[in-house]
């Protein structure tokens with residue numbers, strides 16, 4: 001008797017392929033191009049995948065080899081993958097208005113596009129070539145349709161950044177220029193930038209929006225120098241209405257790129273075009289950056305994003321579940337939110353895993369199921385954190401050796417990192433005060449207690465210290 005996969009198993013074909021792709025391609029590309037895709041249906045061995053709009057049709061070609069590799073590795077009985085918009089695919093569920101997929105643009109092409117997957121595909125792709133190449137900067141298609149303002153959950157850590165982003169979207173170049181957003185990994189900087197782009201585009205459909213990462217900007221520049229295309233490179237970046245540049249820290253130490261960006265910045269600023277910059281740290285901490293650039297970053301408004309508190313994490317989970325049309329019991333949301341520390345991306349990862357797992361096993365989402373399904377995920381987080389890891393991470397952050405944290409040296413440069421490391425050991429491990437003392441060169445437990453209390457108090461008033469600790473916690477978790 002031949003094996004007939006169930007609907008759930010089939011649905012998970014694409015989920016499993018995506019999981020494999022996520023490990024292979026950079027996060028930004030994954031989030032932008034692959035995460036918004038969904039399983040549509042299977043016709044024999046033909047897998048149909050739903051994409052939000054025609055702008056995503058190049059996905060099949062761009063990642064053909066990796067998709068093929070994943071299918072082979074997973075042993076799936078699939079010989080082609082076709083990407084379809086809801087409009088092209090009458091079998092796909094309807095577009096929702098509350099997120100999920102963006103409405104299909106009116107210039108939509110009619111035929112679905114088949115991935116050029118290795119030798120498995122016989123004919124040519126069934127759809128026309130995509131209109132946009134991946135180097136088409138001046139296109140709203142660079143924006144992830146899911147990253148909208150109304151999908152962003154506001155909490156105390158991000159309300160300022162959100163308000164600033166909305167003000168900029170309402171009055172580009174007039175509210176704050178540039179807007180400089182900074183915060184730790186997965187805190188929503190990219191989400192807010194894309195939301196600005198969508199909002200400006202909605203208000204001014206003819207506005208040209210350019211979203212680019214610091215890395216892409218650099219690579220484009222290098223290629224343009226190499227192929228003598230600097231004029232078109234400059235035209236591209238200096239003639240937009242809104243420039244959204246992500247991960248600017250990538251330009252650190254790259255003099256030529258910084259110089260080019262300096263001129264781009266000036267050209268845009270002088271012609272009253274909006275610039276939004278995102279970074280993992282504030283301008284003054286951007287090491288290996290020219291002063292003239294750093295100071296320009298401070299011309300407009302600087303807004304930081306702090307990690308979400310428990311309530312915000314629960315709200316984010318519930319909003320995400322809603323957009324997946326899944327109902328998430330509160331005790332489950334609380335369990336996930338309290339076990340995944342700060343990074344919203346990981347929070348989402350846990351939820352996606354839970355939903356996929358429940359659908360695969362055909363069970364309802366309950367607390368017991370969640371504990372079972374996420375056990376390994378959460379254990380790995382906990383297991384990773386030891387006092388040695390904390391010492392290594394703190395020493396690295398402060399540019400010192402681990403041995404120095406354990407020495408009997410009471411100079412300020414050593415005492416503060418040591419107190420921070422002790423504080424983190426208390427927060428992130430199960431170790432007792434005497435145990436922590438032992439691992440820091442035999443300190444008395446009252447010294448440990450005093451250090452922890454001190455940092456606990458200082459971090460409430462000292463914003464920089466608080467940020468350093470959050471950053472360390474993110475790195476560790």
Ligand SMILES: Nc1ncnc2c1ncn2[C@@H]1O[C@H](COP(=O)(O)OP(=O)(O)OP(=O)(O)O)[C@@H](O)[C@H]1O
Nearest residue numbers: 151152153184185186187188189190191316344345
């Ligand atoms: N407040 C929020 N509400 C809803 N979703 C959020 C929120 N904050 C972050 N997210 C989601 O978390 C994920 C990671 O966010 P994003 O990519 O914007 O982070 P980032 O700050 O740019 O991270 P990185 O520094 O790694 O580039 C995205 O899917 C985003 O939609």
